Amino acid sequence: MKSAIKLATLALFSVALIASPPSVPAFAAGGGGGGGGGDPPSASPPPPDTRSAPRSSSKSRKKPTKQSNADDAAFRQGYRAAHATIYERNDYAAAIDQLKALGHDDNAGVANLIGYSYRKLGDYKLSQTWYERALKADPNHVLTWQYYGLWQIEQGNRDQASYHLSRIAAICGTGCDEYRSLAAALEKPPGTGLVY
Template sequence: MFTTTIRFVTLGMLAAGLLGAPAFAAGGGGGGGGGGGGGSMDPFASSSSQSQPQPVYPKRTGTKATQKGKKPNNQSSIDDPAFAAGYRVAYDTIYQRNDYATAISQLKSLGHDDHPNVANLIGYSYRKLGDYEQSQVWYERALKADPNHVLTWQYYGLWQLERGNREQALYHLSRIAAICGTDCEEYRSLAAALDKPTGTAFAY
């Protein structure tokens, strides 16, 4: 009888302990730095998805265009979640896998060829594939959509340097300075490229 009483008391204490224990949310805690930080954040990161794990993009110079004097309807921003998700897939295809041909198809399939971010990345991908003619077409398309798209001015400036057009690259640098000043990452990146010997291969 005494042994049975002890068992009931023990089971009762165990049940009370389990019912009173705090619940831990799945996936909670840790994971600092989920957004990649600073200029390496994707320009289409949505604030509405903050409760979901955010993709971490490679830390690199100038992935987010720096602009001042943005208008409310600036074409460099978008609220369409499906477009943003598709863009992030193409972004990863470029910067994580360096699969530029696939990225071009992915970007074109979004149906927003005239969006400056999309056109710029298509131009970038063509440049990385060595197709400078198509690359130029898409850089020009990006700047037609948004003349203040500094990331395009930076990448197009690198295009100019790779083609031996140093004076044009300097003009692109001056355009960046006029838009975001000389302290923004796009300016510093292109300025550093201009300091390198002719024929240098650029990471971006």
């Protein structure tokens, strides 16, 4: 069974590499590490990743730049508080309120943690909505691919979870925590009732 999963994962990964354009690795930020699908991290969380693609060098009219929310001390403090509410106190409903109050629902790190919190509360429909919002904001947000992959396993969608694993491999390789965590979850037999 393990070799079949590995073979299927390798095949999906190969197809993903062939079909996708070359990319520069992106690093997920914030959200609780990847090790156990939600185990509390040992260090304080980094602020969500707010990097964007380089601006065009054309001399067209430039829009005024907004201050990056990662540079906003109040945002960082609020994000860390919500992170602690999730991973230290497991108070997912309060964390959702804290994250929404930040006013940055379009930030992949924020949307991912809202999705994670809804998943932990058992609201899979809302969780899915927020995971998809996070990936729309940043298609290379590796932690969202991991958490959404765990969501897929909980829903019995192992093939879809394997696809998520291939996306993680394309972004950060097979050695990153997010890849190892989702791969380990996929190796467990279906229906074991494990919660991630």
